[in-house]
Amino acid sequence: MTGPDQTPDDGTDPDSPEGRGGAAGVLPAARPGSGRSGLDRRRVLGAAIEFIDEEGLDALTMRRLGSRLGVEAMALYRYVPGREQLLDGVVESVIDELYGDPDVHLAASHGWQDYLQRLAHGVRRIALAHPEVFPLVATRPPAAPWVRPPLRSLRWVESFLDTLIDSGFSEESAVAAYRAYSSFLLGHLLLEVSQKGVSISPRDQPEGVRQAAATTDLSEYPTVVRLESLLSLDESAAEFEEALENLLERLEVVLREGRTPQRGDAGS
Structure with missing residues (x-):
């Protein structure tokens, strides 16, 4: 596991792409000029992540993304209905890198503290690999708008709650742990990427929240749904x-x- 006590002798941050041999985990993007025949949803999202990493989120448009892929913008709508859905797919793809990270365990096989520590470093590796993308993780409208903090990835929330409950936490204490953990982790990492000049301001409108809630099948997240009354409480103060x-x-x-x-x- 990559942790704070395993900093290389040269002082390289072990969670940074440099500390991982340049690994960033970006999905493969279609090469410029490859044309429509080389496209699929995964490549479109990979190209969008690559574009945001290099040019910044504000520069991303369907036209510019299409140009990078060697197609007209209209060709992209076959895979993503619009920019908002494109950004949702970008967040989901980046978060899915957690599930391909060998140092992040999906179960608390070595205890819940080990599970949380591994998860935290996995999320930090994502933030450092994709600093321009990472603010979307915390600012995209959640499919379940009553989740507090409003993390976009319900898959992450579901896995977190299930793991802690399986480790002996009550439902109430698991939700409290989610609040404390995600608030610390996201707050710290948003500040860290902001120091790299990344804009952290949310770009979402209420309509985006309604669309997110309307297009997600919450039956895939039974624990999140069951704990709605706890997750919707505002305990910020x-x-x-x-x-x-x-x-x-x-x-x-x-x-x-x-x-x-x-x-x-x-x-x-």
Whole structure:
């Protein structure tokens, strides 16, 4: 597992593409000029991810993506009905890289803490490989708009909740863990990519939320649906206060011991 204690001797960040030998996990894109016969949905999404990585999200249009693929923009509508659906597919494809990451386990075979640590580093690897794409993970309208925090990938939420419940968490504590974990992880990583000059502002409109909810079969996520009443609660104020208190307790340890914060202090 790639973790904070496995930083290479040269100081390279082990979660960065450089620390992974240049691996970014981008889906294969059709080569420019390959024409309509070389297209399928997977290649269109791969080209969109590649385009956003290189040019930024604001530069992405169906016309420009079509030009990169060597086709007219209209040819793309066979695979994605429009830009909004294209962005949804981009998010789902990037998140799916988690399921191809050998260091991310889909079950807590070595305990729930190991599962969460592996997942966190897997998500961070995605953020560092695709900093221009990553803000979409947290800002695209969720198919279940009552999920808080509103993470786009219900597959991720479902897997997270199932794994923690199977590890002995009650439904209430599993939802609380999801809130705390995803808020920390996404908040930290959004700040990290923003330091690279990436815009974090959401670009979604209410219509996008309605479309997302209307086009997703929630029967694929029975745990998310069953826990709707818990996931829809807004506990932001209490969670902020708890996180602040935990931080102050950590700083008290730092003050008492007269040293700089260490990685292990998070659990103090």
